[in-house]
Each structure stands twice: as structure tokens, then as C-alpha cells.
Amino acid sequence: MEKQEERKHADKILSPGVKPILRVEKTSKDFSGFKALTDVSFEVQTNEIFGIAGPNGAGKSTLFNVIAGKESNQGDIFFRKKNIARFRPYKVCHMGIARTFQTPELFLSMNVYDNINVGARFGLSEKHEKQNADKIMDxxxxxxxxxxxxxxxxxxxxxxxxxLTTLALALVTKPRLLLLDEPLGGLSPHEIDKFVKLILHVRDELNLTVIIIEHLMNVLAEICNTLMILNSGAKICIGPPDEVLNNKEVIKVYLGEKNVKS
Ligand SMILES: Nc1ncnc2c1ncn2[C@@H]1O[C@H](COP(=O)(O)OP(=O)(O)OP(=O)(O)O)[C@@H](O)[C@H]1O
Ligand SMILES: [Mg+2]
Incomplete structure (x- = not known):
């Protein structure tokens, strides 16, 4: 991927006057006493690519489940200034938030078109959109x-x-905010490059804001305007990727105490 091209992209997005599209306030999630998320707060700016990383079990997917209304939580989640924290998944989707899952969830006996049709029927809220579902799908x-x-x-x-099909399933709901849970996991380097370019392309074409969970730090550093690191359910660092990846706490979590320069 051309580094300069991506940087130009980031600069364009971070122009003055950007507004938060999502504000998560003190979100906590407890599974029978086990704290999967503790008081996580952050803002996502309109049109940015916001990365989330952290070790396995850090609470990343749980955070998506909470935002998407799949899991209840204590705390507030404002999407375009409306508190969606108690909304059910279909309502969150109708508000304009779509997601992909860590493991593609598809109806394997159905063809690509019919799978995407399921997304359209679930996610399109306005009558005129439902009437135009075939065109939107195409x-x-x-x-x-x-x-x-x-x-x-x-x-x-x-x-x-x-x-690609799960991405299409999410996009066909006409989101403003797209949540991608480890979209690059299991792909070859060539496929990763293609998929990253596609994410940038659809973001521009559809004027989206994107939150991406990934383990591939080089990709996050390239495409994200903001990066947040979770560890054991807590936010440990947030900011521009260059700063976050040099943060002592982050280095300690990923590489161990002995790699932190004093
Ligand atoms: N429905 C559930 N019931 C009980 N525990 C859960 C549930 N969902 C997640 N957890 C636990 O919460 C913690 C966070 O899980 P989560 O899937 O959010 O981690 P993650 O950061 O996405 O990890 P990974 O990088 O492996 O995908 C884990 O310890 C997990 O076992
Ligand atoms: Mg996960």
C-alpha cells in the first residue's frame, strides 16, 4: 500500500470542524461477575477510520456487541446525538450502524444474492428504501x-x-457507521491489501465512518486516524496511531515489561 496515499487520506479526514458521530460513555459489561468491559469511554469523529486493538479477550468484540445492541450494558452510547444504549439490534441498524462479525455469519446453502437480501430486509428501514432494495443490492x-x-x-x-459477502450484507443496510470485527483475519497478504483498499474505497463512496478491530498493527497504523487499545476490558490508550504504538503501557501489554525503555 502506498504510504503517502494513505496519509493524504488521513489528513483529508482530520480537517478542522469534524464532529463526533459516536460517543461511548462509561460502558461496562459484566458476564455473571466477569468484567468484560469496565468504564470504556471514547468518541469517534464523522468520516474517520477508528481502530481498536488489544490482546485476545480484551473485550473488543464485546464492545461491538454492546454498540450494536446485541449485549446490554451500563453506560450511554450516543449515535448522532441520540442515546441508543437501550436499543435492540434492528433499531440500532435502522439508525445507521452496521457491523460485520469476526467469523463470517452467512447462510451457506443460500447464494450470495439471497444472503445480501437478508441484510437488506433486516436493515433497510424507510419504505422507499425497501421498495428500492433490489437496486441498492445491485x-x-x-x-x-x-x-x-x-x-x-x-x-x-x-x-x-x-x-466480501458479509461486508455487502452490512453495506446494503445503508449505514453511516460501519463496524468491522477483524475483517482481515485469515487472509493472504495480497488479499489483505485488496480488502484494505476496498474499505477505503467504500468509506469514500458511501461517506462512511468506520470502526475497525484488527490485530494487524501495520494496517491500523496506515489507515486509522485514531487508535484505541483495550486490555482486560479497559481502555489503556487512545490517540493518533504513531503516538499510541509508542506508548509505554501499550508496549508493555504487547511486548512485556522488559521492552519498555525508561
Ligand atoms: N457471552 C459471553 N458470556 C460470557 N463471557 C463472555 C461472553 N462474550 C465474551 N465473553 C468473555 O469476555 C471477554 C472478552 O471477549 P471478547 O470476545 O470481547 O474479546 P476480544 O477482545 O474480541 O478477543 P479476540 O481478539 O480473541 O476476538 C473474554 O474473556 C470472553 O471469554
Ligand atoms: Mg473478538
Whole structure:
């Protein structure tokens, strides 16, 4: 990926006057006494790419589940100034938040088109959008590059195409905020490059804000305007990726105490 190109991208997004699209305030999640999230607060600015990283079990996917209304939580979540913290998943989706899952969740016996249709039926809220569902689906299928595979059954797709299909399923709901949970996991370097370019492309084409959970720090450093690190359910650092990746606490979490320079 061309570094300069990506930087230009980031600079464009971080122009003065950007507004938060999402504000998470003191979100906590408890599973029968086990604290998966503790008092996590942060803001995501409109049109930025906001990265989330942290060790396995840090609470990253739980945070997405909470934002998407799949898990209840203590705390508030403001999306475009409306508190959505107690909304059910379909309502959150209708408000304009869509997500992909860490493991692609598809109906394997159904073809690509019908899978995406499920997303459209679930996620499109306005009557005129429902009436235009076929057109919206065709546009999204073309945007992600699945036109040639739309009649192929999801069970026979490779992982890359499965990920494209789950991305299309999210995009067809016409979101403003897209949550991507480890979209690059299991892909080859070439596929990672293609998928990252696609994320940037759809963000620009559809005027989206993106929150991406990833383990690949080099990718996060390249594409994110802001990076947040979670560890054991708590936010330990947030800021521009360059600063976050040089933070002592972050280095300690990833590399161990002995690698922290005094
Ligand atoms: N439904 C649940 N019931 C009980 N415990 C859960 C539940 N969901 C998640 N947890 C626990 O909460 C913690 C955080 O899980 P989560 O899946 O959010 O981590 P993660 O940061 O996404 O990890 P990974 O990088 O492996 O995907 C883990 O210890 C997990 O076992
Ligand atoms: Mg996870």
C-alpha cells in the first residue's frame, strides 16, 4: 500500500470542524461477575477510520456487541446525538450502524444474492428504501466486486469472498457507521491489501465512518486516524496511531515489561 496515499487520506479526514458521530460513555459489561468491559469511554469523529486493538479477550468484540445492541450494558452510547444504549439490534441498524462479525455469519446453502437480501430486509428501514432494495443490492454487489459471484452458493465461496459477502450484507443496510470485527483475519497478504483498499474505497463512496478491530498493527497504523487499545476490558490508550504504538503501557501489554525503555 502506498504510504503517502494513505496519509493524504488521513489528513483529508482530520480537517478542522469534524464532529463526533459516536460517543461511548462509561460502558461496562459484566458476564455473571466477569468484567468484560469496565468504564470504556471514547468518541469517534464523522468520516474517520477508528481502530481498536488489544490482546485476545480484551473485550473488543464485546464492545461491538454492546454498540450494536446485541449485549446490554451500563453506560450511554450516543449515535448522532441520540442515546441508543437501550436499543435492540434492528433499531440500532435502522439508525445507521452496521457491523460485520469476526467469523463470517452467512447462510451457506443460500447464494450470495439471497444472503445480501437478508441484510437488506433486516436493515433497510424507510419504505422507499425497501421498495428500492433490489437496486441498492445491485449497487452494493458491484461496489464490493461480487457481481460475477452473486448466484454462487455462500458455502462454496473462499474466505475472501465470504468476507466480501458479509461486508455487502452490512453495506446494503445503508449505514453511516460501519463496524468491522477483524475483517482481515485469515487472509493472504495480497488479499489483505485488496480488502484494505476496498474499505477505503467504500468509506469514500458511501461517506462512511468506520470502526475497525484488527490485530494487524501495520494496517491500523496506515489507515486509522485514531487508535484505541483495550486490555482486560479497559481502555489503556487512545490517540493518533504513531503516538499510541509508542506508548509505554501499550508496549508493555504487547511486548512485556522488559521492552519498555525508561
Ligand atoms: N457471552 C459471553 N458470556 C460470557 N463471557 C463472555 C461472553 N462474550 C465474551 N465473553 C468473555 O469476555 C471477554 C472478552 O471477549 P471478547 O470476545 O470481547 O474479546 P476480544 O477482545 O474480541 O478477543 P479476540 O481478539 O480473541 O476476538 C473474554 O474473556 C470472553 O471469554
Ligand atoms: Mg473478538
Amino acid at each position: 449497487e452494493v454487489i458491484e461496489l464490493v466486486g461480487l457481481t460475477a459471484s452473486k448466484n454462487v452458493s455462500a458455502g462454496s465461496l473462499d474466505l475472501f469472498e465470504k468476507k
